[in-house]
Amino acid sequence: MARQTDAIATNEQLTGQYDEYLMPIWKDLHVPVERASGCTLEDFEGNEYLDLFSGIAVTNVGHGDDAVVEAAKAQLDEFVHGCTYVHPHEPAAELAERLAEITPGDLQKSFFCNSGTEAVEGAIKLARKYTGSKEVVALEMGFHGRTLGSLALTGNNAYKADMAPTINDVAHTPAPYRYRSPSREADDETFVERTGADLERVIGTHTADDLAAIVVEPVMGEGGIIVPPTGYLRRLKEIAREHGALLIVDEVQSGYGRTGKLFASDHYDAVPDILTQAKGIANGLPLGAFTAPAEIANAFESGDHLSTFGGNPVACAAALATIDRLEEAVLANAREQGAWLGDELATLEDEYDVVGDARGLGLMRGLEFVDPDAGTGPAGVAPEPDAEFAKHVGKRLRERGIVAGVGGYYKNVLRVQPPLSIDREQLERGVAGIRESIDAELEDDR
Known part of the structure; x- marks a missing residue:
């Protein structure tokens, strides 16, 4: 043709x-x-x-x-690509420092990639490297991406049909879907206790006592805009700690002002061990990141994880302007x-x-x-x-x-x-x- x-x-x-x-x-x-x-x-x-x-x-x-477009254009005039992990450049350094300032708690060091899916997969690798364990628990009805690794975490068979996720060490626990929960009439404290008991049951029956991470969206987007009660993330982090695991909070969709705060985690009283980001981070330019405290981040050694286009200088410049606009x-x-x-x-x-x-x-x-x-x-x-x-x-x-x-x-x-x-x-x-x-x-x- x-x-x-x-x-x-x-x-x-x-x-x-x-x-x-x-x-x-x-x-x-x-x-x-x-x-x-x-x-x-x-x-x-x-x-x-x-x-x-x-x-x-x-x-x-x-x-x-206008501000985001102008920032991207200005960086285009300087240089477009240098591979962040081969040639250090200012936009990536400035953005990483900015993320350390705006993310919750003591999250400090970031790894840049191109999408939310990549951010989730990188976060899982980091959790496995830091803890020395392999298993992961995610939520039923949750969504974390469509590549084979992230798809294993996604709790919806509509996305998995005819696929074969390569991460086998994944179990799923019920989502905090109050509207369709038998505990829908319970007060928040009781509801959190029951969802926590569900998680402990899943860990006890579906894992081999080798838990690296619990992965959760603070507000579930693809699952149907499901908002858990206030104490939910704190309880999940407590359970993760009891099993020597980390809490990974997937803010790919809920981050960058979407819920009225910079991160949905800011509505809750628990700081993630690793926080994943993408979508709104650069207002449309392809960029993702996962951020962790220095102790956890430093578990990665040179070569453990790389991305050719991650932290692209044009996308990082746009992200810096996006954060400015959000805060202004x-x-x-x-x-x-x-x-x-x-x-x-x-x-x-x-x-x-x-x-x-x-x-x-x-x-x-x-x-x-x-x-x-x-x-x-x-x-x-x-x-x-x-x-x-x-x-x-x-x-x-x-x-x-x-x-x-x-x-x-x-x-x-x-x-x-x-x-x-x-x-x-x-x-x-x-x-x-x-x-x-x-x-x-x-x-x-x-």
Whole structure:
């Protein structure tokens, strides 16, 4: 087939190229994008969309933020690549020092890579090297990446079909999914005690007393925006210590202001032993990192772990500018708008039987859709999940010029994770669109 040389002019042309030349990476191309600015996407036919998903929680300070773009451009004029682990350069050094300042507790030394998946895999290697143990416990319904190692940690067989994860020493413990837990009515202390008992049972029955790490998302993104109670991370760290293991907190999706604080860990009273980062770290440029206290980090010896492109100077420059923007104003806006959004989504839960649960922190929010007439679903404590309803609401939103995510373990959660720079008028439009989409779907169901 002859190479197409003309510029893309329509959405159909772009999707045709995807079908012809890209491997099947997504079941449904949502909104083709020619350009983006702030919280707005524009397709190849001039249609504009309000972005309530940020490329899966990535463009946290907004698409095309001037300060981030200028920082990246300035570094492009200096040099593009030197391999951080062969040629030391200032952007990586400055960013590593900055991460030591902004991450929780005594986390000090970072390793730079290109993605969240790589950060998780590197963190596991570091935990194994430091502890001398091999086994890992992760959460059911958790998500940590799609390479073979990180996929072994991911607690969802929908991502694992036809694959063979290479890390065999992994066990899974129940997620703190309160809405569908038999302990949903318990107070926080009791709920934490019971989830901790589940973890101890899993360690006792599914491991060989060789535990290197417990891996957890402080807010579970792909699992359906699941927020644990305050004492949860502290209890997990206590259990990890009892078994000579480390607590790895995966902040790939929840970090960089997404929950209203720089890291979701900051909402809790436990400092991770290793913290993984990516997505929002450089506002769209590929960069990941994992950070640990010096004692743990120094377990790595030269050559134990390397990355050719990790810590790319252009991406590091963008990350430094992103952190500046978050601290200047964007983080405060995320807290303000997130609180308002939480109240509005809670109102939808009160008004609609099909909205089983509204939950989240900051601008990491989810609406779980259910079928109130189908009886109880998993664990027998909440209505049956309604994935079709959620899918149709997402489609109706796109028809109204609004992009949001649909996911969760049962694929029934509308995920609202806009750029943290979003203003109240834009959020009001988004909530109105959600309400209209629910009403339209209910009307069609009658």
